[in-house]
Amino acid sequence: MDDLDRLVDKLDLEAKVRLVTGATVWRTAAEPAIGLEPMATSDGPAGVRGEGWDERRTSLSLPSATALAATWDESLARSMGELLADEARRKGVHVVLAPTLNLHRSPLGGRHFECYSEDPLLTGRIGAAMIAGIQSRGVAATAKHYVANDSETDRLTLDARVEERTLREVYLAPFEAAVRAGVWVVMSAYNGVNGPTMSENPLLAEPLKGEWGFDGVVVSDWGAVRSTVASARAAQDLAMPGPESPWGAALVAAVRAGEVPESAIDDKVRRLLRLATRVGALSTAPASPMAAASSRDRALLRRVAAASTVLLRNKGALLPLDPHNLARVAVIGPHAAHPRIQGGGSAGVYPESPVTPLDGLRTALYGRAEVHHAPGVHLDGPPAPLDTTTARNPRTGEPGLLVRLLDAAGAEIHAEHRLSGRLPEPGGPIDEAATVEISALLPDAEGSWDVAAAGWGRLHLTVNGRTVIDETVPRHTDDPATVHLAPPYRTTRITLSPTDLADPAHPAEPAHPAEPADPTAGPTAGPTAGPTAGPTAGLTAGLTADRVARHHGGDPATGLAGWRGVELVLRRELVPxxxxxxxxxxxPAPLDAAAAMAAAVEAARASEVAVVVVGTTEQAEGEGVDRETLALPGAQDALVSAVAAVNPATIVVVNSGGPVAMPWREEVAAVLVGWFPGEEGGNGLADVLLGRAEPGGRLPTTWADRALTSTTPRDGVLVYAEGPHIGYRGWLREQEPPVYWFGHGLGYTSWAYEELWVPERVVPDRPVRVHVRVRNTGPRPGREVVQVYLSRPHDGDRWLAGFAAVTAEPGERAEVVVELPARAFQHWAGAWCTAEGEVRVRAGRSAADLPLDAAMTVAYG
Known part of the structure; x- marks a missing residue:
């Protein structure tokens, strides 16, 4: 009997079941009798938020998973894992819920920014490196979401029908790589696969725990355990969150009734204790505190942002720009000043100090060139949450907002100063409250404004005491990401005039009384989705400081004296x-569309270079909903074409987590994909544009103007009818090629592929090494990602078998060794099999650009 068995034997059944059921939303249960501390979990993978959503406790925002995969660099992935682990320890987190190893089965997948790529080999290698980095610091990584959780539509309930060969060769492959890398936690997905939901699915036992030998914990996605007996009898180990759960007392009763063997519970507890040992929760030595994020951490984020940037087009070698030849640069587009640095949803964090593309270029060109910004277009959607740059606390005058918790009688039971109007989790004794109230003062609030409120239940929003939104929003979904992170918005437009009010409790009547939004419209999922346009309300502005402060029980001398503003108060009743x-x-309401477009065109015309930053919105790309189209939202395509028509030196930067359609790509000089780059994205982009760093990225997924596969289930079933032919493997079967192939990326130099050496004959079930010689034929040092693909004669299929990076100076030759694992030659037919005969080996720069070709024979004996 080992030490873990002895600890399990000390526990009674109630204690065992308590350990395998979450104690809180983010913590496991403690057991002082055996020295077990609670283990804290936190969402990832683009940062570690910690146990709570609080903008006052910031986190480093890392580049999205698609960005990291675009580096094709396992050393950088390991470094990002180490950084995640350091952030986790700084926040007291034992288990990071990352990496996401699902695949880009369709470019319409709404959450693909959180997944690495369309290819199982690339996903597995980058994911394994991330896992190694996280766990090297004594923090557990979590391979999720096991398995076939590759789309968001009906993700809680869909049944993914995947034939066995495709499941083994494609969708299970990255998870097998994670287990081989020693991952400590695997998360079971919401969806079912070939029938049973994953928390009850036989795939948890085989191949995960049996064939692969996984000895860690299978944790459920939050709320994914929906049964007592079936999930407990399966190889599901930990049901999160808690304490309310289908397990708990019901599982104790099931064991005593003989419906679940106690030995199954013992195995779950043993695995949990093994995890606790690995992360230090069974150790008597306290963990050493971690220092705050350092400049070295930010330098790493900046380096990864540049290394992940993919140069798709560079007509006339416009890039890199020479800052000495620039006098005026136009930076255009709504994403230039307000980019999406992260995908959001459960992967979102409150960043420390994000750098926008506009900030990065202004800093880099300071003292050399003028940088002018013009948004050009307005993207539909509700206004941004108020923050310290746009509002003041009515009680104290500090930049930010006032949040109060009220009891059923309306009495204040808690008040606090907050920095953001977006509150996933208001602080204080929230369980004792009946209402959450957020109030703020808007400075310089004359003119037309869009105001919005979001939440479930009754929303009551007043402006200077006048009701502008009063609506009850019924909950329409059980998806926890939507319920807790993305409530629907209600938006209305008001007009403010600079007239003082005599009393904030008795405001002047508006010229056009507002009406509540249409309750029959129904809420729309998405963090900024579903705005309901209300009528324009004419309101008076200019609450004096003393009246506002005293109205909230404060002192006007604390920072509001002599200051005027408009008071917004949102009350949201808490409902079960x-x-x-x-x-x-x-x-402020957006400017006239024609005027905004004209201003952007004029800025481009008056500049040597125009940098247009376009991208997706949270409505178009986010957790909980798949994309309906690959087209950029709003009039962004028209903006690019208009700018390109007046400035031939137009550079487009795409700020998205996955592919978008680019109908203007031949009209512009250069196209860069910047992904969701994290908080150092603006500096990393400036480094690339000005040649301080090479755009080192290669596409981890194929970019096209249309999708080959659907993400929409029919009658609850999503059939993976395409088999293994997703991404580039699917496009190889099409007559028309995609826009840019998997693996494509230009860099700032050029390469010649000169020779490929392969062994003439190889033995099955052993790795194979091939040698590729390349030469840097361009004017700059560079890094090339050499990709090797395999195919069978008379078979149109082709698959990535290996890759390696090489660096060389101008004119220099370099030789790289690419190791092809034995699995690259195998297929699944009830077991892993290797077909004898000829195999074609191709090497090059992408799935379609493969100038080197050789043959080898696979044979026994």
């Missing part, structure tokens, strides 16, 4: 099952 999230948002 409605989550705690609420949002107060406001922004």
């Amino acid at each position: 099952g409605g989550g705690r999230a609420c949002v107060l948002a406001a922004a």
